[in-house]
Amino acid sequence: MSHISTSWRGVAVIAVAALVVVGAIAWWLSRPEPGPADLGTRTVQAGAVEVTMTALTLDRSGAAFELKFDTHTVELALDPAASARLTVNGRQVEGASWDGQGPGGHHREGTLRFTTPVPAGAAIELRVTGFPQDAIGTWSAP
Template identity: 35%
Template sequence: MKNIIVIVVIFIGIIWLSVYVVNFSSEHLTEPSPTTVNDQLPSDLESQSNNEGAVSITVTPKLSEWILEFEVVMNTHSIELSEDMTKISVLIVNEKEYKPISWEGAGPGGHHREGVLRFKSIVLGPEKLILKIKNIGGVSERLFQWQLN
């Protein structure tokens, strides 16, 4: 009878120790959730303008929880604004380029055009954001930069 009690106590001890080790390991070995750009950015990044060539462009960052958005306003009095904004725009973060996931706003054509360029949220904290817009109004490349540190 003593042997059965000792075996039961040892068995219960082994089960308790196993449960403790599994719980302790899972609590301390889980990876932290990735930090997105949006978690680290100030919410009040200022608008920037570029008036080179025949088109003036103003860009205002708009941050939401899962998407990076840039409000883009273009004005001209001499050419048609017919570019596909998703093909001529790129976001540069930590020297890596990201294509927009959408343009919501005025379609190609006209002299005044505005809309929102949307990019997926970026993991890892950037030092700066660069929005590059190419080939509008005779200007091969326009850079809009926001320093974050």
């Protein structure tokens, strides 16, 4: 009888180990793909306006940022493409485009894009002017 219970214990140990391995593989495969949030979000108070900047892309295709502007005291009339200054490794990049809500209101959001390639490891600074204080976010390109 002792021999039978020993072999069942061995089978049980192997079954538990197999379940742990299968569970670990399932967890690994179900992890979400790295997304925009992985590059980082910066939230800055620029006078009466809260500016949230999320880096979406910082690579050879250029730089893209999701921008959100929130306030309850001033009208958001600025042109984000004209007000944004991107610096890559100390050099200013030109040619921003804005795909988002137009001027007006107290809440705006959209995507700001620059097509100039961003090298890996580059020091990135995004500065949005036109508020009582500039909104500044910094990142390091992956």
